[in-house]
Amino acid sequence: MTTIKHIASQAGVSVTTVSRALNGYSDVNAETRKKIEQVAKELNYSPNSLARSLVRNQSETLGLLVSGFNKESVKDGFTVEVMSGINSYIAETQYDLVLFNTDSSKQRKKTYTQLCRERRVDGVILQGIKTDDPYLKEVMDSNIPCVFIDIPVSSKHVGYVSTDNVEGARNAVLHLLELGHRNIGMINGHKQAFVSKERLEGYKLALQEYGISFKDQLVKDGSFGEEEAYRETMSLLKEQPDVTSVFCASDLMAIGAISAAKQLNYRVPEDLSVIGYDDIPLSSYISPSLTTISQDKFALGYNAAKMLVKMLKYQQPPEQCILKTELIIRSSTSATS
Amino acid sequence: MTTIKHIASQAGVSVTTVSRALNGYSDVNAETRKKIEQVAKELNYSPNSLARSLVRNQSETLGLLVSGFNKESVKDGFTVEVMSGINSYIAETQYDLVLFNTDSSKQRKKTYTQLCRERRVDGVILQGIKTDDPYLKEVMDSNIPCVFIDIPVSSKHVGYVSTDNVEGARNAVLHLLELGHRNIGMINGHKQAFVSKERLEGYKLALQEYGISFKDQLVKDGSFGEEEAYRETMSLLKEQPDVTSVFCASDLMAIGAISAAKQLNYRVPEDLSVIGYDDIPLSSYISPSLTTISQDKFALGYNAAKMLVKMLKYQQPPEQCILKTELIIRSSTSATS
DNA sequence: TCGTTCATCCGAAACGTTTCGGATTTGTTT
DNA sequence: AAACAAATCCGAAACGTTTCGGATGAACGA
Numbered sequence: 001m002t003t004i005k006h007i008a009s010q011a012g013v014s015v016t017t018v019s020r021a022l023n024g025y026s027d028v029n030a031e032t033r034k035k036i037e038q039v040a041k042e043l044n045y046s047p048n049s050l051a052r053s054l055v056r057n058q059s060e061t062l063g064l065l066v067s068g069f070n071k072e073s074v075k076d077g078f079t080v081e082v083m084s085g086i087n088s089y090i091a092e093t094q095y096d097l098v099l100f101n102t103d104s105s106k107q108r109k110k111t112y113t114q115l116c117r118e119r120r121v122d123g124v125i126l127q128g129i130k131t132d133d134p135y136l137k138e139v140m141d142s143n144i145p146c147v148f149i150d151i152p153v154s155s156k157h158v159g160y161v162s163t164d165n166v167e168g169a170r171n172a173v174l175h176l177l178e179l180g181h182r183n184i185g186m187i188n189g190h191k192q193a194f195v196s197k198e199r200l201e202g203y204k205l206a207l208q209e210y211g212i213s214f215k216d217q218l219v220k221d222g223s224f225g226e227e228e229a230y231r232e233t234m235s236l237l238k239e240q241p242d243v244t245s246v247f248c249a250s251d252l253m254a255i256g257a258i259s260a261a262k263q264l265n266y267r268v269p270e271d272l273s274v275i276g277y278d279d280i281p282l283s284s285y286i287s288p289s290l291t292t293i294s295q296d297k298f299a300l301g302y303n304a305a306k307m308l309v310k311m312l313k314y315q316q317p318p319e320q321c322i323l324k325t326e327l328i329i330r331s332s333t334s335a336t337s
Numbered sequence: 338m339t340t341i342k343h344i345a346s347q348a349g350v351s352v353t354t355v356s357r358a359l360n361g362y363s364d365v366n367a368e369t370r371k372k373i374e375q376v377a378k379e380l381n382y383s384p385n386s387l388a389r390s391l392v393r394n395q396s397e398t399l400g401l402l403v404s405g406f407n408k409e410s411v412k413d414g415f416t417v418e419v420m421s422g423i424n425s426y427i428a429e430t431q432y433d434l435v436l437f438n439t440d441s442s443k444q445r446k447k448t449y450t451q452l453c454r455e456r457r458v459d460g461v462i463l464q465g466i467k468t469d470d471p472y473l474k475e476v477m478d479s480n481i482p483c484v485f486i487d488i489p490v491s492s493k494h495v496g497y498v499s500t501d502n503v504e505g506a507r508n509a510v511l512h513l514l515e516l517g518h519r520n521i522g523m524i525n526g527h528k529q530a531f532v533s534k535e536r537l538e539g540y541k542l543a544l545q546e547y548g549i550s551f552k553d554q555l556v557k558d559g560s561f562g563e564e565e566a567y568r569e570t571m572s573l574l575k576e577q578p579d580v581t582s583v584f585c586a587s588d589l590m591a592i593g594a595i596s597a598a599k600q601l602n603y604r605v606p607e608d609l610s611v612i613g614y615d616d617i618p619l620s621s622y623i624s625p626s627l628t629t630i631s632q633d634k635f636a637l638g639y640n641a642a643k644m645l646v647k648m649l650k651y652q653q654p655p656e657q658c659i660l661k662t663e664l665i666i667r668s669s670t671s672a673t674s
Numbered sequence: 675t676c677g678t679t680c681a682t683c684c685g686a687a688a689c690g691t692t693t694c695g696g697a698t699t700t701g702t703t704t
Numbered sequence: 705a706a707a708c709a710a711a712t713c714c715g716a717a718a719c720g721t722t723t724c725g726g727a728t729g730a731a732c733g734a
Contacts, residue, residue, distance in 0.1 A: 015691080017712085020692090027712060027713075048690050051690035052690080075618040118386045119386055282622055285592070340721085353683075354682085
C-alpha cells in the first residue's frame with residue numbers, strides 16, 4: 001500500500017510538501033504539484049482516511065442509529081424510506097454513513113456515548129427509538145451533535161425533524177367527522193412513542209371541535225404492528241358495536257384493522273371507514289385502497305441529514321424542523337348512511 | 338477525551354500495561370488489571386478505534402456497496418430486505434457497516450479500489466450492480482475480500498450468494514404450462530442483469546420441456562420497473578393477442594403487468610395469468626394476490642455477510658452459495674379454459 | 675550458589691497523516 | 705546595496721493506539 005512517504009521520496013520532496021500539494025494548498029509550486037500528482041497516480045495512491053481522521057480529530061463519518069431495521073419493519077416501508085432520504089443527502093457530501101442498530105445485543109452492551117466515541121463519528125442521526133430508551137437521556141447528556149427523527153427534543157447540540165402529528169391526526173379525524181361519523185375508534189401505536197401521544201392529541205382535538213366527548217374505551221394500542229392491530233380492532237368492534245369508523249396511527253395497522261373488519265363481515269368502507277397514517281407504498285395497492293395521512297418519509301431523512309451536516313460543517317445551531325402532512329383520500333372511507 | 342496515557346499516569350503504570358490490561362492479555366497482574374479498569378471507568382474512557390485500526394492495519398468495518406437504494410427501490414422491498422439481512426448478521430459481530438452507494442456523483446468519481454482503500458474497509462458486499470459496471474472488473478482485479486449478491490462470479494477473494502434463477506424461472510413457467518397455458522409471454526428485467534439472463538434461460542428451458550419453440554417477440558424488457566412493465570405488457574398484449582399468461586422477472590413488474598391487463602379489460606387470472614418473481618410484501622396484498630417465485634431476500638443478505646466474516650476472521654476461502662426458491666401459488670394464475 | 679523459569683512490567687518504534695514554525699531562495703523596493 | 709516581502713519548501717511533533725524485544729525480580733530446582 002503506497003503512502004505519502006513513498007510519493008515524497010519518489011518525487012524528491014518532503015512529506016509535508018506532498019501532503020500540501022495533494023490537499024490543494026497554495027504554497028506549492030505548480031510544477032512540483034503536477035509532478036507529485038503524477039507520481040501519486042503512478043503509484044496508485046489512496047490516502048489513508050484513518051490516519052487523517054486521527055490527527056484531524058474528526059472522522060467525516062456520521063452514525064445512523066436506527067432501532068427496528070429488521071424483517072418486520074421492512075414491510076412497513078417507513079424506516080427504510082427515511083434511511084433512503086438520509087443516504088441520498090449524505091451521498092452528496094464528504095461524509096460517510098455507518099450503520100448502528102440498537103436492537104443488537106452487541107450494541108446494547110455499550111452506552112450511546114461509547115458507541116459513538118469509539119468510532120469517532122462526527123454526528124449522529126437517531127431514528128425510531130422509544131421515549132423510555134436510556135439512549136435518549138444519554139444523547140442529551142453527551143455533547144455529540146445529533147438530530148432526532150420524530151422525537152421533538154432539542155438542546156445546544158441536538159435538533160430534530162418531524163411532522164406535525166397533532167395536526168395530521170386532527171385532519172384525519174376531521175375527515176371522518178365531515179363524512180358524518182360520530183363514533184370514531186382509534187388504534188394507536190404504543191405509550192413509548194412521541195408520535196402516538198401527539199396523534200392521540202390530534203384525535204381528541206378534532207372530537208372536541210365537533211363537541212364530542214372523548215371516550216377512553218374507543219382507543220386501543222396496536223404497537224404499530226399489523227397483527228396486534230388486527231386483534232385490537234377485533235375486540236374494539238366487538239366491545240363497541242356503534243363504531244362506524246376507525247383512525248389508525250399507521251397504515252400497517254390500518255391494514256390489520258381492515259382485515260379484522262372483513263373477518264367480522266363488515267364491509268369497508270360501507271360499514272366501517274378506516275383511515276391510516278403514513279402513506280406507505282402498500283396503501284395504494286390494497287383493496288380497498290387506503291385513505292391516509294401522507295408524510296414525506298424521504299424528506300424526513302433528507303432534512304435530518306441536511307441539518308446535521310449544516311451543524312457540523314458550518315457550526316450552525318440545531319433546528320426544529322416540522323414537515324407538512326397531507327390527507328390522501330382513497331377508498332377506505334365514505335360517508336355514513 | 339481521555340486516552341490510554343491518562344489512564345497510565347493515573348494508575349501509575351505504562352501505556353503498554355494499560356493496553357494489555359484492557360485487551361485481556363495474560364501477562365498483567367490481577368490487581369493491576371482491576372486498578373486499571375477502575376481508572377478507565379472513572380475517567381469514562383473509550384478507546385479510539387481510529388488509532389487502533391491504523392496500527393493494526395484493519396478497520397473492522399465492512400463496506401456495503403449498493404446501487405439503487407433510492408425512492409423507487411424502496412417500494413420494491415428487495416434491496417432493503419437484503420440490506421436488513423446483512424445488517425442482522427453484522428450486528429452480532431465485531432464489525433461495523435459503512436454504506437456506500439454507487440449512484441452518487443461523489444462516489445462515481447472514485448474507483449472501487451479508491452473507495453474501499455480510503456476507508457480501509459476489511460471487506461465489501463456488493464449488491465445490485467450491473468454486469469457492465471466498471472466496478473465489477475475492478476473488484477476482480479483488486480484483492481479486497483468481497484462477496485456479491487446475485488452475481489455469480491468468484492475468485493481467490495470473491496464469493497457470491499444467489500438463488501437458482503434458472504430453476505426458479507423454470508418452475509414459474511412450468512406452473513403456467515401445467516395450468517394449460519401454451520402462449521406464455523415474459524417481461525424480463527434488462528440486459529445488464531445476470532438474473533435476467535438466467536431467468537430467460539429458465540423460461541426457455543421450461544418451454545423446451547413441453548416442446549414449445551421459443552419466440553423472441555414474446556419477450557420484452559421492463560427493466561424491473563412497474564411503469565416500464567406496464568408499457569411493455571401493453572404492447573405485448575396488443576401485438577400478441579394469443580398470449581394467455583405472462584411470466585414477469587420481478588413482482589413489481591408483475592404488478593405493472595396486471596395494471597396493464599386490467600386497462601385492456603383482461604380479467605386476471607381468468608383471461609390472463611400473471612406470475613411474478615421475488616415475493617415482495619406487496620404481492621400478497623394486491624388483488625388478485627400474486628402467484629410468484631419466492632426467494633428469501635433476508636437470507637441472501639444474511640448469508641453474504643456470514644460468508645464475508647468467515648473469510649476475514651477465519652481466513653476461509655470464498656464460497657458459492659445458492660439458495661432455494663419456492664413457488665407460491667396465489668390468485669393471479671389459473672387454468673386455461 | 676548458580677542458572678532457569680515464570681510472572682509482570684516497560685521503552686520505544688511504528689501506523690500514515692496533518693500542521694506549526696521556521697528556513698531558503700528569489701525578486702522588489704528604497 | 706541593504707532591507708524587505710513573497711514564494712516555496714521542509715523538519716519534527718503530534719494524534720492514540722499496538723506490539724516487539726527485552727528488563728526486573730522472585731521462586732525454584734539442582
